[in-house]
Amino acid sequence: MKIAYGTYGMPTESPATAFPKIKAMGYDGIELCVWSQWPTAPEKLDARDRRHLKALFRENDLEFVALLMHLNALYQESESGREVCSSLEEAFRLGEDLSDGHSPLVTTVLGGKPHNWERERSILLGNLSALGDIAAKHGSLLAIEPHTGSLVNHPERAVWLLEQLNHPNVRLNFDMSHFIVEGIPLDLCARMLLPYTSYVHIKDARVQADGSFEFLLPGEGDFDLVAWYTALRDGGWDGFVTAEVSGHVRRRADYEPYAAARACYEALRGALDASHVA
Numbered sequence: 229m230k231i232a233y234g235t236y237g238m239p240t241e242s243p244a245t246a247f248p249k250i251k252a253m254g255y256d257g258i259e260l261c262v263w264s265q266w267p268t269a270p271e272k273l274d275a276r277d278r279r280h281l282k283a284l285f286r287e288n289d290l291e292f293v294a295l296l297m298h299l300n301a302l303y304q305e306s307e308s309g310r311e312v313c314s315s316l317e318e319a320f321r322l323g324e325d326l327s328d329g330h331s332p333l334v335t336t337v338l339g340g341k342p343h344n345w346e347r348e349r350s351i352l353l354g355n356l357s358a359l360g361d362i363a364a365k366h367g368s369l370l371a372i373e374p375h376t377g378s379l380v381n382h383p384e385r386a387v388w389l390l391e392q393l394n395h396p397n398v399r400l401n402f403d404m405s406h407f408i409v410e411g412i413p414l415d416l417c418a419r420m421l422l423p424y425t426s427y428v429h430i431k432d433a434r435v436q437a438d439g440s441f442e443f444l445l446p447g448e449g450d451f452d453l454v455a456w457y458t459a460l461r462d463g464g465w466d467g468f469v470t471a472e473v474s475g476h477v478r479r480r481a482d483y484e485p486y487a488a489a490r491a492c493y494e495a496l497r498g499a500l501d502a503s504h505v506a
Contacts (some may be wrong), residue, residue: 447495
């Protein structure tokens with residue numbers, strides 16, 4: 229398994245500055261955040277910018293592993309649907325421009341609220357079918373991420389959704405932190421979700437006695453990263469794992485993006501090495 233870093237944790241850093249530093253820390257790959265506020269949003273990159281960014285991946289020997297979006301997958305109006313589909317198209321086109329014509333996968337959360345599951349799951353199925361068709365047109369994948377507090381917040385819902393959808397270009401982004409918050413054990417999540425997984429995020433989480441929670445950098449909390457790596461390996465995963473820095477962390481008064489990236493890598497590298505001898 230290799231370790232990638234998500235630039236969601238670096239909303240103000242230019243790739244020209246960030247990529248050499250990320251590589252020097254030991255990372256093997258990059259997940260590119262393409263939200264509109266980030267410098268790598270598709271609408272901010274003209275042809276020259278894209279050539280430069282593509283060269284940065286090559287010069288720094290970093291694999292381009294994914295694009296991170298935040299799609300409104302529960303759209304109900306045709307105009308909203310056109311906007312969402314257009315945004316996904318633009319992300320895949322950017323991916324193609326940066327990677328010799330074959331875009332890496334796009335990953336996104338889905339939105340919604342858990343109590344609306346019965347009412348909105350059919351809407352989500354229809355929309356994901358259309359979004360999966362866009363991924364198929366570009367020869368890539370859409371990896372959906374179950375998220376605490378959202379419509380798809382439990383492994384059972386994720387499995388139901390993917391099995392009902394049965395779309396070869398819609399897969400799963402397995403981010404265990406959301407199930408830590410939901411109180412669901414690692415062994416259950418790994419057993420249920422890894423057969424549907426095409427991408428993996430990692431961060432930590434801490435739940436307070438009053439039910440509130442905080443996302444953390446991997447290694448900051450009590451989550452057993454060695455057990456997590458072992459579960460991934462036992463479940464057949466041998467791809468990238470991508471460190472994700474939550475907005476909870478970025479909002480800290482003392483947040484420093486490169487220190488956070490370094491802490492993520494050291495925790496993950498140590499756990500990966502330890503899992504081989506556990």
